[in-house]
Amino acid sequence: ETGVTQTPRHLVMGMTNKKSLKCEQHLGHNAMYWYKQSAKKPLELMFVYSLEERVENNSVPSRFSPECPNSSHLFLHLHTLQPEDSALYLCASSRSGTGDSPLHFGNGTRLTVT
Amino acid sequence: DAKTTQPPSMDCAEGRAANLPCNHSTISGNEYVYWYRQIHSQGPQYIIHGLKNNETNEMASLIITEDRKSSTLILPHATLRDTAVYYCIVRVYIDSNYQLIWGAGTKLIIKP
Numbered sequence: 001e002t003g004v005t006q007t008p009r010h011l012v013m014g015m016t017n018k019k020s021l022k023c024e025q026h027l028g029h030n031a032m033y034w035y036k037q038s039a040k041k042p043l044e045l046m047f048v049y050s051l052e053e054r055v056e057n058n059s060v061p062s063r064f065s066p067e068c069p070n071s072s073h074l075f076l077h078l079h080t081l082q083p084e085d086s087a088l089y090l091c092a093s094s095r096s097g098t099g100d101s102p103l104h105f106g107n108g109t110r111l112t113v114t
Numbered sequence: 115d116a117k118t119t120q121p122p123s124m125d126c127a128e129g130r131a132a133n134l135p136c137n138h139s140t141i142s143g144n145e146y147v148y149w150y151r152q153i154h155s156q157g158p159q160y161i162i163h164g165l166k167n168n169e170t171n172e173m174a175s176l177i178i179t180e181d182r183k184s185s186t187l188i189l190p191h192a193t194l195r196d197t198a199v200y201y202c203i204v205r206v207y208i209d210s211n212y213q214l215i216w217g218a219g220t221k222l223i224i225k226p
Contacts, residue, residue, distance in 0.1 A: 004157070043158070043216040055211065090157050099205065099212025102148075105157030 003027045006091050006106035013081065014114055021076040021109045023091030029104070031097030032074040034066060037088040037108070049074060050097020081113045117141060117204040123221040132189040134220055136202030139183040146205045147178060148214060149187050151198040151222075158201065161187065192224045 004025045013019050025032060034046040046060045049068040063085075065077040074091055088108045095101040119137040126132040138147060148163040162169055162176045164185070169176045175188040189196055201219040205212050 042218060045213065048211070092157070097211075099214070102160035102163070103150075103158070103214070104160070107155070107157050 004091055004093055004104050004106035006089075006109050008109060009107065010110045010112075012112045012114060013078070015081060015083070017081075018077070018079040020078065021089055021091075021111075023074040023076075023106055025072055025074075025091075025093040025104070027093055027104060029093035029095050030071055031094045032068060032071070033092040033094070033103065034064075034074065034076050035090040035092060035105075037090055039087075043090070047076075048097060055097055078111075081111075083113050086111055086113045117145075117206070117215055118202045118217050120200075120202050120217060120220045122218065123223070125223050125225055126189075126192050128194060128224050128226050129191055132192040132196065132222060132224070134187040134189075134200050134202070134222065135184065136186070137184045138202070138204050141182055141204055142206075143182075144207070147176070147185050148203040148205055149174070149176065150201045150203065151196075152201070152219070153195075153198040161200075163205075194224050194226065196222065197224045198222060 007022045031050045033048050036044045036046055045058050047066045048055050052068050063080050067075040088110050090105050090108045092103040092105045094103050117138055146163050146165050149161040150158040152158045161173050162171055164176045164178055178185045199219040199221050203214045
């Protein structure tokens, strides 16, 4: 039990599909993050939410759309993805959104775009 | 770009101390060094962080050189479950927020 739960663990979708990734944290943290981990590339920060407000958006294509309805839940809505979007998508949380407290990660969703 | 350099892989015998080096020669005075590890099929796990002084917790020790240009993570008694990719990261301050700049890490294999 990591305190951060991601569903589904695996997802295969076609380029015309719409799907959503879900993340839930049980740690009472105020900030949540989406990271992308591609093969042979470092972790890339995609989005940061602090107290349910988006504070970071690292030039991510609009086909990725985050949603943070409350401080415990985070979604990543996917539509018209490309095969190069296949990767491990990791959710994380931390006490504060300014980056000065350690991150707690979920185990990720392995996404394959066909 | 990552501000750290780590060896791509290392081996260590079970029960021995694993010493993982990291170079961060361009680190600034107020930038912290963080260590995370990622076990296969899991998300990264926080281990330890430090600024100038050596740090120790229940998982590991962090030794930072006096000039802060390098550091070493020490797992005192490595077990098979410590096999993972270990990331040495410098936390930088960009656009009013702290960010972790991840590199490729060191794949540590603990051998029986």
